[in-house]
Amino acid sequence: MNTSKLTSLANKGVIVPTLPNLDHYWLPFTANRQFKSMPRLFKAAKGNYYTTINDRSVLDGTSGLWCVAAGHCREEIASAVAHQLRTLDYAPAFQNSHPLAFEAAERLAEFLPRGLDRIFFTGSGSESADTALKIALAYQRVTGNPLRNKLIGRERGYHGVNFGGLSVGGIAGNRKAFGNGLTGVDHIRHPLDINRNAFTRGLPQDGGIELANEFEQRITTLHDPATIAALIVEPMQGSAGVVLPPVGYLKRLREICDKYGILLIFDEVITGFGRLGTRFAVDYFGVVPDIITVAKGMTNGAVPMGAVAVKREIYDAFMANSPANAIELPHGYTYTAHPIGCAATIATLDIFENEKLVERAGNLSAHFEQAAHTLKGIPFVKDVRNIGLVAGIELESFPGKLGARAFATYLKCYEMGVLVRHTGEIIAISPPLTIEKHEIDRIFSCIAEALTSLAAEGEQGLDPTRYLKNEQQWAAHQQESHQQHATLEQAA
Numbered sequence: 226m227n228t229s230k231l232t233s234l235a236n237k238g239v240i241v242p243t244l245p246n247l248d249h250y251w252l253p254f255t256a257n258r259q260f261k262s263m264p265r266l267f268k269a270a271k272g273n274y275y276t277t278i279n280d281r282s283v284l285d286g287t288s289g290l291w292c293v294a295a296g297h298c299r300e301e302i303a304s305a306v307a308h309q310l311r312t313l314d315y316a317p318a319f320q321n322s323h324p325l326a327f328e329a330a331e332r333l334a335e336f337l338p339r340g341l342d343r344i345f346f347t348g349s350g351s352e353s354a355d356t357a358l359k360i361a362l363a364y365q366r367v368t369g370n371p372l373r374n375k376l377i378g379r380e381r382g383y384h385g386v387n388f389g390g391l392s393v394g395g396i397a398g399n400r401k402a403f404g405n406g407l408t409g410v411d412h413i414r415h416p417l418d419i420n421r422n423a424f425t426r427g428l429p430q431d432g433g434i435e436l437a438n439e440f441e442q443r444i445t446t447l448h449d450p451a452t453i454a455a456l457i458v459e460p461m462q463g464s465a466g467v468v469l470p471p472v473g474y475l476k477r478l479r480e481i482c483d484k485y486g487i488l489l490i491f492d493e494v495i496t497g498f499g500r501l502g503t504r505f506a507v508d509y510f511g512v513v514p515d516i517i518t519v520a521k522g523m524t525n526g527a528v529p530m531g532a533v534a535v536k537r538e539i540y541d542a543f544m545a546n547s548p549a550n551a552i553e554l555p556h557g558y559t560y561t562a563h564p565i566g567c568a569a570t571i572a573t574l575d576i577f578e579n580e581k582l583v584e585r586a587g588n589l590s591a592h593f594e595q596a597a598h599t600l601k602g603i604p605f606v607k608d609v610r611n612i613g614l615v616a617g618i619e620l621e622s623f624p625g626k627l628g629a630r631a632f633a634t635y636l637k638c639y640e641m642g643v644l645v646r647h648t649g650e651i652i653a654i655s656p657p658l659t660i661e662k663h664e665i666d667r668i669f670s671c672i673a674e675a676l677t678s679l680a681a682e683g684e685q686g687l688d689p690t691r692y693l694k695n696e697q698q699w700a701a702h703q704q705e706s707h708q709q710h711a712t713l714e715q716a717a
């Protein structure tokens with residue numbers, strides 16, 4: 226039912242539902258039927274907290290989906306975006322542009338690791354991943370290596386949901402429904418080894434070099450290395466449940482890429498913008514790729530936007546090897562360098578600078594690590610992994626119900642007013658960089674409490690219908706009142 230119909234009913238003294246009609250929106254990566262039976266809706270947010278539609282305060286332990294690094298509803302971003310919308314709402318991205326696009330690129334280039342200072346704008350992390358892969362393939366072609374056309378990704382990798390990123394990605398559940406994807410793609414092993422490294426604080430110490438060497442072995446035995454265009458990896462695998470590279474691993478991957486002329490792409494959609502306590506994972510690990518992808522934190526989540534930064538030599542190669550007046554890269558989006566995205570990016574970079582957010586995150590990471598590892602010994606916790614302001618808590622599954630325990634933990638924490646993220650049987654924590662120590666403590670003590678109560682409840686604790694009774698009653702009531710309105714409306 227539309228708003229004007231509801232308003233006219235309200236004017237007739239009929240009670241109007243406060244819950245929107247849930248029928249039409251198909252939620253992404255969500256169990257839609259389950260969600261719609263107990264909708265978890267936020268109506269506002271400020272700083273490190275959300276307000277739910279039924280007026281509860283929820284501490285944001287996840288920065289939204291890893292994106293709201295500077296805390297919610299930042300006035301600086303809101304006013305920059307509002308101003309831009311009133312000044313220049315849109316300018317054609319192809320064959321025209323606007324000054325803010327160049328300013329945003331320059332500001333980003335200053336913030337990014339040195340040398341990665343030629344910037345292509347996108348609308349999301351998925352678009353960044355596909356753009357980076359296309360630039361890598363086209364680069365090999367313009368530099369006279371058209372047979373270098375294979376792409377290598379990694380098991381458990383996440384590079385978004387578009388066909389390129391999906392193909393190099395390595396999360397089986399995301400791939401299997403969607404056919405064959407790109408051809409000419411292979412994957413290297415992921416570095417997670419719980420048996421060896423459970424409860425390691427920070428990076429695992431051992432095994433990095435041998436694991437990276439497996440990449441070399443794979444490309445030389447299964448492929449001619451001269452057919453590989455690029456290797457794409459997340460320096461820390463976020464979506465697959467916080468998988469950390471062992472010491473020395475990324476550096477060795479870089480060496481192997483150099484040895485065989487393979488481009489190295491770091492997908493920093495999650496690790497960029499201070500998440501590890503450094504500006505980028507590049508700074509944390511001291512390993513510099515040829516191409517970096519970013520999104521999320523770049524606009525503080527306020528406007529959908531991403532970017533791909535390439536080494537100057539890559540950009541220059543396109544300029545040097547394309548005919549005069551030719552389009553050097555036939556690629557781009559309607560919304561590439563969208564004015565409001567550029568305004569949000571610049572405002573976000575200002576906040577990072579003014580509030581020294583990266584240093585703040587770095588200074589908090591020891592406390593965060595300590596708090597995360599208090600979960601050792603809590604029921605079902607079989608590993609805690611941490612780096613910067615990221616923690617992954619891996620749980621033992623209930624037999625035959627993979628993911629049910631993490632989902633119940635998420636629901637229980639949500640009831641207790643803390644938002645955590647669950648993926649498979651892993652809880653991932655990644656609070657805004659503006660988080661306070663007492664809030665960090667609250668997140669982990671809430672998880673401990675949730676798990677302890679799940680242990681007491683046994684299998685029935687895994688049943689989602691046990692949680693959020695208010696939301697459930699309210700959803701049922703609201704659905705009913707939507708139906709009543711529809712009936713009244715028909716009768717009228």
Ligand code: PXG
Nearest residue numbers: 290349350351383384385463464492494495
């Ligand atoms: N690359 C990486 C490394 C990512 O983490 C993407 C690309 C895709 O970005 P977009 O903007 O297209 O979603 C991502 C996104 C989670 C979670 O809970 C992670 C992401 C997105 C949503 C949820 O781990 N990562």
Ligand code: PLP
Nearest residue numbers: 318348352556557558559560561
């Ligand atoms: N589909 C059609 C029919 C289009 O015309 C366009 C862009 O012009 C697209 C898809 C791509 O849209 P976007 O540039 O927003 O990615």
